[in-house]
Amino acid sequence: MHGRWAARLAPYWLALPGWLWLVLFFVIPTFVMLSISTQTGDIVNGFTQTFHWQNYVDGWNQFSTQFIRSIIYGLIATVLCLLISFPVAYWIAFFGGRHKSSLLFLLLLPFFVSFVIRTQSWNFILSDDGMVLSPLKSWGVVPQDFHILATNVAVIGGLTYNFLPFMVLPIYVALERIDPALLEASADLYGSKVTALRRIVLPLSLPGVFAGVLLTFVPATSDYVNATILGGTNTTMIGNVIQTEFFTNLDYPTAAALSFILMAGLLIGVFAYARALGTDDVLDMAGAG
């Protein structure tokens, strides 16, 4: 009898430490943040819980520009990632042959360099008198005061660069699973290459595309490293605002409310996606990334 009880309890003992860590440092903090987001007061006199939901309205009104900008940046970066990576994933999955792993490895090389250093390296490459712009300026191709840094292009470019591997991988995984026999069948039935692409490859790649969109859009929208290192005052994103409210303005309720709006917005989108796809798929893809 004792052994059966032990066996029944086994999964609980196994899961407990990890579960506890996640509850203590992820679930509970989320509720703490919710509580802080409706407090009023300031850092000197302390904050008190007044259920001041107005913080959300104020936060949105004050920073809707940055919210909308972040979403637009995130969307553009995601679409660019998709357009850039689909052909690459397709080529490697169908024509990579023996070199598939090696080619995929080359696409993942950026992961071996710190995110901040990669972004810093772009700042260096694109700087006003750096290796790209200074020759162009001396040849007169672009005007002397031309700059890329501190523009939308720099920030969106940085986001696209940094999150591209998260798009390539899931799409590759989905394409790799396609049975070549399906394409042969299509050809045998006189389907053209375009038809095969449209009717077989694209539909079967959709789970990968969905996962890729998710893995790219969420971090790109909420990122502030690219906006800080590559951007200027007109390219601040909502991540910058949250960071500033927490650490510079010490306005915790506003910062918490903004974080919540961001999370709610993104998570609703994500869960809508996940429902259409099945959670396991997305989780597996996330693990693959």
Add this chain to the structure above:
Amino acid sequence: MTVLEGQEEEERAPQRPGRGRRGRRPGGWLLPIWSWLVIFWLSLPIIVMIIFGFNNTTGKFNISWQGFTLRWYQQLFAIPDLTQSLENSLTIAAIVTIIATALGTLLGLALGRYRFRGSGSTNLIMFANIAAPEVVLGAALLSLFLLAGVPRGYLTIVIAQVMFCIPYVAVTVRARAASMDRSLEEASRDLGAGAYTTFYKVTLPMIFPGVMAGALLTFALSIDDYIITSFNAGSTVTFPLWVFGVSRLGVPPQVNVMGTLIFAFGVLLAVSGAVSNRRRK
């Protein structure tokens, strides 16, 4: 990590469409050219980082090429703050890897092997954790520390990183554990092995590739993390935090060298892993 495991499938399907048509480049010209351009674009900042670690720059700024030198490799630890930050990053990554791998493995094992009350909600928590924006994870944990009056520093960085790494380990181990043949464990028990013996001699070896993948992923995530760490770092500085801090002022060449060494080490590890993987077959 997937790359390395993906190799097992690679030789299975030698015949791919397009290969059969004689006289045509596989995939036409456009696809390979595009792909190589993308690979070049992805590697460009890395190449620049490596090259400018050898730049014989005189001033504080490492901007234009001034000749080849190995000086920065000799003076790698000349900036005490930078050295300290790298040391912090490495020790934190080691600690986080050990804790997150242990807890994540057990959690993944439970989720992959058993159906139990709360497994659904645990999966949901992990999914939300992976899907939530980093800023929000960092901000939420900071809220807790602010409320509880916990001073931020080395310890809170470890707590934060373990928190976002556990789900990744659990997901990789769960996948492995779910596909495991349970009769082997039953056989071990039938032959009189106790629960611990069965775990160490049967279960652990079977899920080990998943555990290793999770551990490597955790180490990489930990050493690279900026956003969540910066929210919970207090005055403790890790390598990415240090680089971010000086990014406006100009990055000293030592950063390039450290980046290059970490890069070389990571690539070496991955390649040797892939080679030994192939040989084992």
